[in-house]
Amino acid sequence: xxxxxxxxxxxxxxxxxxxxxxxxxxxxxLEFKERxxxxxxxxxxxxxxKEIRRRQRARRRNKRRK
Numbered sequence: 001x002x003x004x005x006x007x008x009x010x011x012x013x014x015x016x017x018x019x020x021x022x023x024x025x026x027x028x029x030l031e032f033k034e035r036x037x038x039x040x041x042x043x044x045x046x047x048x049x050k051e052i053r054r055r056q057r058a059r060r061r062n063k064r065r066k
Contacts, residue, residue, distance in 0.1 A: 002026060 004019045023029060
């Protein structure tokens with residue numbers, strides 16, 4: 001759960017900005033987007049495998065550049 005306390009002199013806009021930064025930092029938006037639609041376990045495994053492959057390719061590309 002995200003809590004933001006308004007400090008003396010904070011405007012409502014600055015408090016809202018602090019709140020949105022905390023929500024993004026904790027990854028709540030991503031979690032809500034993932035939970036919006038049900039995914040089968042097989043689909044989740046496929047996505048994890050794709051992400052791992054993508055990272056491996058990126059690492060290889062970066063190694064070649066150096």
